[in-house]
Amino acid sequence: MRVVHVTDTYAPVLGGKELHVRDLAHEQAALGHDVVVLTATEEEPVDRRTCGEPAAPGTARPRGAHAVRGAGAVRVVRLPDTRSPLARELLAGADVVHAHLSVVSPFAWSAVRQAAAAGVPVLAMVHVVLPASGVVRAAWRGAVAAVGPAVTWGTVSRVAAQALRTVVPGPVHVLPNGIDPGAWAPARPSSVTARPVTVVASGRLAPRKRVLALVAVLDEVRRLVGPDVPLRAVVVGDGPLRPLVEWQVRTRGMSGWVELPGRLTRPQLRDLYARADVFVAPARVESFGLAALEARCAGLPVVALAAAGVSDFVTDGVEGRLAADDAGLARAVADLVSDGVQRRRIAAHNRDVPTVLGWPGVVTRCLALYAVAGTIARRAPVRARPVPARAVRPAGTV
Template sequence: MRIALVSDVYLPRLGGIEMHVHDLAIQLQRAGHAVTVFTTTPSDSPATDVPVLRLPVVAGVPTSVEALRLALGSGEYDVVHAHTSFFSPLAWTATRIAADCGVPAVITLHSLPANGDVLLPRLRARVSPHAQWTGVSKVVTERLQRVAPAEVLHNGIDPQGWRLPQQAHRPLTIVSTMRLTRRKRPGALLHVLRAVRNSIPAEIPLRAVLIGAGPRAAATARSARRLGPEWVELPGRLTRFEIQQLYTSADVYLAPAELESFGVAALEARCAGLPVIAMASGGVGEFVREGREGYLVGSHQEMAAVAADLLTDLPRLRKLQAHNRSTDPTMTWPTVIDQHVALYTVTQPALSAGYLPSRA
């Protein structure tokens, strides 16, 4: 199958959507499909692993709509799969062009709107009415279904890449990875860390690492210094390899965002063997079960209490870690790719099963 993946944001910028679209493209190629990524994210270096068409943009809006129309209407693509947040002009435009050109379109929402949010009707109005809506988790999809038919289309992961030998003889370590924005709530995480430190005996060494960059980086760094620079670290943005290495010396992962659409970073930590303590309001609950892979909480005060209890109960902590290192989540890449291809095929019934490449 010939697939156009469309995302306003892409590598070399780092983030959840950027990494997911790249990983999805790689996995689809390995499954025998032809993939091209369309984006408005600039880069000084040509892509080597996935074909990428980078379109010019001004103030976030693509300026070469005709080039996009020419490419998508060329007959070279069987399906257009657009990936959207709350502001994704390229993704929205691509679905409308696909409809004009008779190319089936799928659109995936990667953000979780608040209950009662007026954004969803506005978002739907910007997308082709013929596009098949999907959400990255059940909670996203349920909110989408208030304005349009929608299905779940999970993000994927390769668990083995995260299962590295754990380091011994180290302090108890809390980690969290996020883009430092208000929506991800790094300030709330620092309040949680302060409460955890106050709840654990001072003679027990404790370390916290908050990975990420973003517009709240400077404010987060100032707040972290007040907590105590000797135990709270902000290394900035790290590569996937660097995060994997860091997790070998970690014990617990905290996810403080209340509107977490899926939680790729939390899923990666869970596969690395870290118990995840996350807000129950988001999508993390699809791979974290209470007392099995971690805990879901209703407030940041509860998050601090649960984290402190777990860090001072080493047998329970090690049991959860062992379970996470030895048990795969349901959203491994083979399963996720099968879901994608099945949905792509449904959008175009003219394609026979024999047309699709076998992954056997």
């Protein structure tokens, strides 16, 4: 099967969507499918697992096609827009176009319009919880109507699906992000006991991830457990709010026990998780929560807000704790810090019971949705002519 993934952003941009697209493409190619990633991101990806040799530091390779070496090769094509002859050829020749959308994704929306108008099956996956803004949702309704009934719609969690159903008239399918549990599983439970209880958070230091609220939650945890309990917190990641986070940590007097190491690689994160005790995910508008799933597979109890997409794979009291608000987050983290029996019970469950979101199951569900997309495309009315690429304003723009 020829699968063309279309995404505005891709490696070396790092985020949940970008990592998911990269890993899904690799998994599909390893099964023998002909997989292409079409993206507007210019620089060559640098992950050797799926992207061959990286470009020299400080340089960017030309836009165009790049075939990933090794078994299950993935071809990455980097173009400024989807109206070029190469992009049109790729989209028209696909067995399915798998588009990955955020709130504003003009590159992917253009590909959806072209492929749907040409009768190519399209699976449009939305990787965000659509904002409640009436302007944004009105723009999405217009764009969805413009591409017509030939598109199959999906998203990554029940929370995100609930928002998407307000703008999509037909069914919304849930296809979660996948993971390789073995890549995160600790070799053995940590035997180190004479150390502080370590709380970890990982994500971009940006407003949507609520990192400033996280600092306040950690400060409240310190107050709840008392000064005599050895406690350490590590907030992994980088982003525009880093200076404010650093300032908050200093002004609240938390510098002695809160660390900000910046962005870490996957191996570095796995090593950190092997020496940690609790993972906290403070984001409220979170469509999935890949970092939380990684931590869960590493054996960490996960504390998150019940309204976020994390609740699709964390049940309160089983894989972690779910809270209604920030005060509840602080209480749940403090409970786990103080209650070693509860903490070790949940950690043992997460180590011993595999997640159902491993790649084999997720890829099978993905291929089943491609079959659905093919059926919907065949049943859709044939348009008299393709929709011009400039005819529809990208969803989310005002």
